[in-house]
Amino acid sequence: MMGRNPSSMTGSDRKRYSLHARRPIRLMRKSSMTRAKSTRPRIAVGLCGASGAQYGVELLRALAEREVETHLIVSRWADAVMRTETDTTLAELEDLAEVTHDNHDMAASLSSSSFLVDGMVIIPASVKTVAEIAGGSAGTLIARAADNMLKTRRRLIVCIRETPISLPCIENLRTIMLAGGIVAPLSPGFYHRPADLSDLYAFMVGKVLDMLYIENSQFRRWGE
Numbered sequence: 134m135m136g137r138n139p140s141s142m143t144g145s146d147r148k149r150y151s152l153h154a155r156r157p158i159r160l161m162r163k164s165s166m167t168r169a170k171s172t173r174p175r176i177a178v179g180l181c182g183a184s185g186a187q188y189g190v191e192l193l194r195a196l197a198e199r200e201v202e203t204h205l206i207v208s209r210w211a212d213a214v215m216r217t218e219t220d221t222t223l224a225e226l227e228d229l230a231e232v233t234h235d236n237h238d239m240a241a242s243l244s245s246s247s248f249l250v251d252g253m254v255i256i257p258a259s260v261k262t263v264a265e266i267a268g269g270s271a272g273t274l275i276a277r278a279a280d281n282m283l284k285t286r287r288r289l290i291v292c293i294r295e296t297p298i299s300l301p302c303i304e305n306l307r308t309i310m311l312a313g314g315i316v317a318p319l320s321p322g323f324y325h326r327p328a329d330l331s332d333l334y335a336f337m338v339g340k341v342l343d344m345l346y347i348e349n350s351q352f353r354r355w356g357e
């Protein structure tokens with residue numbers, strides 16, 4: 134599915150997609166989400182070479198279950214970390230997305246802010262890509278797509294995974310926040326009494342879906 138335009142999907146692709154679309158999505162559109170209401174939300178997901186690859190896998194699974202046009206970018210080191218930490222192959226991951234882009238393909242649709250995207254999530258985000266976004270160098274497709282989100286004031290959610298965090302990294306996160314991005318460290322809560330790892334993934338994925346205005350009941354909310 135590398136670099137394939139959704140409009141060129143085959144019938145079997147659509148069938149596969151509709152199988153995923155078990156639950157209708159209700160997207161509460163904000164002023165930053167300016168694509169036509171009739172279109173499915175288009176969400177970009179970037180995976181970096183930080184620990185916590187399974188969070189990215191779980192988010193893609195959750196998006197695949199909904200009426201979302203998901204665009205995936207996997208960095209070289211994300212692929213390496215995924216092989217270390219998970220049983221999911223790159224091919225299986227790509228199968229969860231509607232379109233997959235090469236992180237070095239600067240001619241990809243996501244490279245241009247004229248290609249409208251409702252939101253972008255970088256999960257997990259590495260210290261290195263955080264620095265690239267904060268510096269505005271846009272040297273990879275993940276960093277460039279993120280820069281497009283910031284400059285057009287669209288949703289950018291940066292799920293960093295690092296501890297402890299250096300002052301330069303904190304400054305970079307601060308810069309991203311000041312530019313309009315959301316910094317959402319991969320730091321799940323425990324008040325829902327997680328029974329296993331899947332509960333922790335569900336918590337973080339639910340929080341990310343909330344930030345994308347995608348209704349979900351991934352986790353038990355406080356007070357419910």
Ligand SMILES: Cc1cc2nc3c(=O)[nH]c(=O)nc-3n(C[C@H](O)[C@H](O)[C@H](O)COP(=O)(O)O)c2cc1C
Pocket residue numbers: 180181182183184185208209210211213214217258259260261262294295
């Ligand atoms: C097994 C493994 C775990 C890593 N974990 C982290 C991490 O948690 N956070 C981080 O910022 N970098 C981590 N790194 C280092 C990044 O992979 C490295 O900085 C890489 O250049 C990131 O590039 P990318 O952002 O383009 O994926 C890890 C590397 C390996 C091999």
